[in-house]
Ligand SMILES: Cc1cc2nc3c(=O)[nH]c(=O)nc-3n(C[C@H](O)[C@H](O)[C@H](O)COP(=O)(O)OP(=O)(O)OC[C@H]3O[C@@H](n4cnc5c(N)ncnc54)[C@H](O)[C@@H]3O)c2cc1C
């Protein structure tokens with residue numbers, strides 16, 4: 606058992622003050638990832654700042670027709686929110702493809718963005734891991750790397766980002782709102798998570814003294830032609846080997862706009878403007894989807910145990926875009942259970 610202090614933030618300004626005062630402190634929201642990491646001795650915060658009672662649990666419509674989701678809205682509440690189900694069903698499906706009903710009840714929107722990789726070596730403090738201990742080496746690079754990255758990886762780290770929700774948020778071009786000692790700012794979703802480069806210890810561009818306050822969705826939700834397709838080792842309660850969020854705007858079978866994001870393949874949700882702009886103006890058919898798959902996977906590189914993911918991802922892209930075009934999204938694996 607490690608020693609740590611506990612403090613409860615009374616409001617956002619108090620949370621920022623508390624975190625800025627102690628660089629080794631951590632916020633705790635639902636605790637479903639952080640507490641596990643503390644039990645495994647991976648995270649050793651000197652202080653937990655409990656933000657779970659801050660008034661950041663509302664889903665509100667914005668003036669420009671979008672939606673502002675408070676950082677403490679539980680994953681279950683978000684997935685089953687009537688506006689999300691109606692206008693952003695891709696997000697609802699992605700959330701329900703993750704974890705279990707119990708976990709989704711606890712997990713928060715902000716915590717989901719900031720959950721850490723599921724690389725086995727990151728969790729095993731007996732092994733070298735540059736993300737856990739910068740400069741110690743990457744055990745996965747030449748170790749068991751079946752679930753690891755095929756895109757955007759570096760010699761320093763080949764981990765993947767595990768979230769399902771974030772894949773849909775990337776496709777919907779969400780923004781992350783943050784508050785810190787220097788004020789408030791909005792971060793486009795594509796700039797929120799980072800590739801590992803030579804600083805794999807940093808998962809995101811959020812500063813350590815900032816708190817996520819909300820996620821904002823623009824008006825466009827691709828509610829007619831969308832899917833979230835997740836391929837995993839078990840049908841539930843497993844992280845993605847490969848997933849895809851796809852959204853299409855179609856006019857008489859021709860693609861006016863396309864969004865395509867892969868999960869389970871990189872250190873961040875993987876989106877490639879070349880694949881999306883290629884699809885624009887094309888007839889929605891298998892030939893176009895296959896070429897889009899080739900484009901989004903152009904730089905893919907397999908390791909000893911995960912090269913199968915390249916072909917798997919290619920098939921996932923074609924199937925996801927086909928489901929989106931036909932308006933037959935992957936059925937939700939979960940009935941309304943809490
Ligand atoms: C067994 C298991 C299976 C799972 N399967 C899946 C899955 O298939 N797909 C999937 O997407 N997820 C899965 N999850 C992950 C789960 O979704 C995350 O654990 C959860 O979303 C984290 O949210 P939380 O509120 O509990 O975060 P916490 O554990 O409280 O926090 C996580 C991190 O975020 C930071 N943090 C939290 N809120 C804020 C904030 N507002 N501002 C700044 N920092 C913040 C904390 O300091 C901490 O570093 C699984 C988890 C478990 C335990």
Ligand code: SF4
Nearest residue numbers: 724734743762763764
């Ligand atoms: S892949 Fe990243 S998280 Fe996994 S062992 Fe290597 S450095 Fe650590």
